[in-house]
Amino acid sequence: MQGCLTVSRESQSTNKKFAFVKCGRMRPQILSIEARMEEGAGDAVTELLSGVDFENTKHQKVISNGYGPYSGGYANGYTCINKRNGYRGSEQNGHVLASSDEECTAKNMKGPIKNGYVKTTLKEPLKTRILKESFEPPTLLTAALTHISFYILMFLGYLSQALFPPKIVKEKNRDGYLPLFDRFASFYSRYVYRRIRDCWNYPICSVPGNEVVLKDRVTNDNGWTFEFTGSKTKCLNLASYNYLGFAENSGPCAEFAIDAIYKYGVTTGGTRQQYGTCDLHVELEKLTAEFLGVEDAITFGMGFATNALNIPTLLSPGCLVISDEKNHASLILGIRLPGATVKVFKHNDVKHLEQILRESIYKGQPSQEGYKPWKKILIVVEGVYSMEGTIVRLPEIIALKKKYKAYLYLDEAHSIGAMGKHGRGIVDYFGCDPKDIDILMGTFTKSFGSAGGYIAGTKELIDFLRKNSFASKYAWAMAPPVAAQIIAVLKILMGRDGTNEGQKRIETLARNTRYFRRRIEQMGIIIHGNEDSPVVPILVYLYSKIAAMVRTLIKEKIATVGVGYPATPLMEGRIRICLSAAHTKEQLDYALAVIEKVADEIGLKYSRKPIDPTPIDYDKIKVYVD
Amino acid sequence: MGKGVIGFINYWYFRYLLVTELYMVEKWERVMFHIVILLLLSLLSLFNTTVILGLVSWVTQMIFFQSSFPETAPSQAIHGEL
Numbered sequence: 001m002q003g004c005l006t007v008s009r010e011s012q013s014t015n016k017k018f019a020f021v022k023c024g025r026m027r028p029q030i031l032s033i034e035a036r037m038e039e040g041a042g043d044a045v046t047e048l049l050s051g052v053d054f055e056n057t058k059h060q061k062v063i064s065n066g067y068g069p070y071s072g073g074y075a076n077g078y079t080c081i082n083k084r085n086g087y088r089g090s091e092q093n094g095h096v097l098a099s100s101d102e103e104c105t106a107k108n109m110k111g112p113i114k115n116g117y118v119k120t121t122l123k124e125p126l127k128t129r130i131l132k133e134s135f136e137p138p139t140l141l142t143a144a145l146t147h148i149s150f151y152i153l154m155f156l157g158y159l160s161q162a163l164f165p166p167k168i169v170k171e172k173n174r175d176g177y178l179p180l181f182d183r184f185a186s187f188y189s190r191y192v193y194r195r196i197r198d199c200w201n202y203p204i205c206s207v208p209g210n211e212v213v214l215k216d217r218v219t220n221d222n223g224w225t226f227e228f229t230g231s232k233t234k235c236l237n238l239a240s241y242n243y244l245g246f247a248e249n250s251g252p253c254a255e256f257a258i259d260a261i262y263k264y265g266v267t268t269g270g271t272r273q274q275y276g277t278c279d280l281h282v283e284l285e286k287l288t289a290e291f292l293g294v295e296d297a298i299t300f301g302m303g304f305a306t307n308a309l310n311i312p313t314l315l316s317p318g319c320l321v322i323s324d325e326k327n328h329a330s331l332i333l334g335i336r337l338p339g340a341t342v343k344v345f346k347h348n349d350v351k352h353l354e355q356i357l358r359e360s361i362y363k364g365q366p367s368q369e370g371y372k373p374w375k376k377i378l379i380v381v382e383g384v385y386s387m388e389g390t391i392v393r394l395p396e397i398i399a400l401k402k403k404y405k406a407y408l409y410l411d412e413a414h415s416i417g418a419m420g421k422h423g424r425g426i427v428d429y430f431g432c433d434p435k436d437i438d439i440l441m442g443t444f445t446k447s448f449g450s451a452g453g454y455i456a457g458t459k460e461l462i463d464f465l466r467k468n469s470f471a472s473k474y475a476w477a478m479a480p481p482v483a484a485q486i487i488a489v490l491k492i493l494m495g496r497d498g499t500n501e502g503q504k505r506i507e508t509l510a511r512n513t514r515y516f517r518r519r520i521e522q523m524g525i526i527i528h529g530n531e532d533s534p535v536v537p538i539l540v541y542l543y544s545k546i547a548a549m550v551r552t553l554i555k556e557k558i559a560t561v562g563v564g565y566p567a568t569p570l571m572e573g574r575i576r577i578c579l580s581a582a583h584t585k586e587q588l589d590y591a592l593a594v595i596e597k598v599a600d601e602i603g604l605k606y607s608r609k610p611i612d613p614t615p616i617d618y619d620k621i622k623v624y625v626d
Numbered sequence: 627m628g629k630g631v632i633g634f635i636n637y638w639y640f641r642y643l644l645v646t647e648l649y650m651v652e653k654w655e656r657v658m659f660h661i662v663i664l665l666l667l668s669l670l671s672l673f674n675t676t677v678i679l680g681l682v683s684w685v686t687q688m689i690f691f692q693s694s695f696p697e698t699a700p701s702q703a704i705h706g707e708l
Contacts, residue, residue, distance in 0.1 A: 149647040156655045195650045222652055544649035602644055 132531045133390060134521075136607055138541060146541045146571045153543065157191030166190055188565070196547035197223040199562050205232060207249045210582035212237040212559055235559035236587055238577045243418035243534050244505045245582030246449035246489050252497065253449070253488040260484035268477050272466070276477030284483045287490045288454050292424060293434045296463075297456035299486075300471045301478040303413065303443035304330040306453030309471040311380075311409070312337040313464075314439070318375040320360055322353060322406075324392075326385045331411060335380060341366070347388065350396045353379070357404045377406035383415030383426035383442075387568055387576070389529020389537050391419070394426055398436045407438040417447025418534050421624040423493045423506045429532070450485040452478045509534060509581040510623035512588060516579055518616050519592050524605040528574075537563070537574040538595075540604055546573045548602050556594045585618050 138146070173179070198219055206213035214233045217226045240247065248254055260280065270276035281299065288297040300306045311334030315321065319340040323331065326347045335342055343360060345353040357377070365372040379401055381392045392410070401408045412425040420428025425442065427434045434440060440456040455465060466472055493502035513534045520527050526539040540546055546562035553560050564573040579588075599605055643649040648656050 145645055149645060152659070153647040153651070156651050156659060160652075160655060195652075542644065542647060544644045544647050547650050548644060603641060 131391065131393070133529060134531075134609075135528055136526050136609060138526070138539070138606060139608065142541060142606055143571070149542060149544075150571060153192060157187065161187060161191055192543065193564075194223045196543060196562075198226070199547050199550040202559070203228075206234075207247055208237055208240040208242060209247050210237055210242075210245065210580060210584070210587060211235065212240070214554070214559060233554070233557065235554065235557045236583075236591060237559050238579075238591060239559045239561045240580070241414065241446035241578055242449060242580045242582060243414075243447040243509055243578070244423070244449075244489075244493075244502075245509075245580050246447065246485075246505075247582075248449065252492070253485050256488040257481040257485040260480045264480035266481065267479050270477065271474055272472045272477045278477075278480060280480050280483040280487065281477060284478075284487050284490075285454075287487060287494075289456055291490055291494055292427075292440060292456045294440060294456045295459045296461075297454050298462050298465050298469075298472065299444075299452055299454045299478055299483070301452050301475055301482070302471070303445045303451070303453035305471050305475060306441060306443065306455060307331050307411065308334045308337070309475075310441070310455055310465060310469050311335055313469045314376075315340045315378065316375065318365055318372075320365075320374045320377045321380060322356055322360075322377065323380045324348065324382065324385075326388055326390075327380060327382060328386065328411065328413065331380055331382070340378075341374075347385070348390055348393060350393055350400065353397070354400055354404075357400065357406065361404060377404065378409055379406050380409045381411070383410060383412040384419065384533050384535060385529075386414050386535055387537065387563060387574075389527070389533040389535040391415075391429070391530040391533055392426060394430045394432055398432060402436070408436075409439040409441065410437045412440065412442035413453075414446055414535060416442035417489075417493065417506075418509060419532065421506070423447070423502065444482075444486045448486050448489045450482050450489070452482060452486070505581040507623055509579065511618065511621050512579045512581065512583055514621050514623065515585070515616060515618050516577075516588055516592070519588075520595070521607075521609070522611055522613070522616070523592075523596050523599060524607045524609075524611060525595075525599050526607045534579040536577040536579065538577065538604070539572065539574050539606065540602075541571060541573055541606075543573055545602055545604070546575065549575055549598055549604070552598050552601070553594065556598075558591055558594055 137143075198217070203215040203217070204212050205215050212235055214235055216229045216231045216233055218229055219226050246253055264278055264280065268276045268278050272281070285297045285299055288299065289295060300309075307328070307330035311331070315335075315338040317339040319338070321335045321340050321342045323335055323342060323344050324347060325344050341360075343356050345356050360374070361377070365374055379397060381394075381397060383394075384391055394410070397408065400406075410426070412427075415429070416425040417423045419426055422428050424434075425440075427437065427440070434456075435458075438457060439461065441453065442456075443453040444450045445452070455462070491497050492499075493506075495502060510532065513536075514531060517527065517531050517536060520536065520538065528537045528539065529535065540549060543564055546564055550560060550562045561576050561578075562573065563576050568574060640649070643656075648659060651659075
């Protein structure tokens, strides 16, 4: 009971009046939470929050292999998640004082003030979804070797920098100025990244569909400069975020986009608030809102800016943001801009999130004079994490959000289109109510084969953003052909084109994902993440192995992406494979055969998990069957 | 995985380069690193054969042949006994 301890410590302080008031006000609340957690209302909550080990098996079937999801060993977390949103709760909730004060909320976002909890009873039977996520940590030996080799690399880098200083302009220490560049960052990019720079930033000269044409290049000075050879290589594309395979230069979407160029031109030449809006934008926003099942939506021409410029509109100093540690850079930038207090919870750890929520609600804003509640509390999570391949535990987080009256910001950049039976993202995947999420954000860059981003939610929220967001005020409106492509894709996904093409693609992607992930696991290679996530990170740990693998795969005509620091922790280099509905089984089989060969050659079979040797039949894999 | 002895050695040298991150550094750095490592190893073995081994033989003589305590210095004892 951290909360009670704090009270007793503060009651000894000189400000006795405050301490008394605080005690008087807060202690019963904390106790009442505890009491509730133990008694009736806690029934559903403890189920939701306790992950694997809960014992209430009345509604749920718990499959457990004895390892908790993060409990070390080779955690192979089978977790049951309650699909029903929210939980029973009493109306005697003391958290109104502590969480969001009505005045500020009403001023900024009139919509979801009353998102407190409602007295509900169990009407429909509880559904469960089994989340199968794997996080196999490396063996001690691998970790130790990775560290040692990293120090060797650093040593050689610093030595090389000292002996042969690069011929670049140097920044001298100017009085009264901070250095413009981070020293470690510039060292790292010149003496670690530069050595294997040929594995990244490949120029391409075709549509990045299921295949992509790379422009060959060579370097004669260890990665400082490159020269084109003039030849081209056609590779199988396992690198693009082309989840539904809509990156095409022919077909209905492309034709609709081309028609839009003839009708509207390539740009409307203004911001949304000035003359930039055309009927395509209006139609797109309407369709997006309908697709997601919410009241309204607003679209922007740039996905990164959707996060970075809209979050500051919603927050102010005095607000609290609780962010997942693996959140994308755009979210982090957006969170830092408005000057709100930021707290970070461990990746996908709902217990840690709740602990932070409780503590911060209890302590209130950091201030000298008395208890000051937070203006707003915003929980920021992503749907599918692009570097981990994990899926957010949405039902649990929705329950927490309702319990503590916080707002929820869900970034569906990688999940919209790619997850769920109808392609409506993580919300659809768990069967939650989209209205439970206050701010639904997503991008059109990935599954839709286009560009831009959207924010969806209540009418009040979207109107507020339309009026106040920087991206709506100053950024140019989305280009008409780009908007047309998204509209065409949305119509296909919603089945408005009279075919079941959209549904077919969603199912193919889900099948490809499961097939590929299972086959890779059979090989004894460590992969992270959920079995349904189309992002498959193959752990290789070492920079050299990233380089060796990417180079060998390109020789074998497969294009992949290597990921190292700063996108991942320093010692956890990985090869990230993105699956697509455009891949055929033959292509996947070819890729798997090559990956197995390369894994043997460079030693990637780190996994110590028992392997199930039953061959996997592609056609018999079940997807989205309840 | 390579054929014959040469192939075997080549392959495992490649694997060694991978796990030490020497695969991605320039050739002179690789050579220099190997020279430094060899130098360190030979210094270590030199230290072992002279100092450590001398001390060990001196101590064993002290324990087991206390009656005939060696009159010579430890370094000479090596040449005499071993």
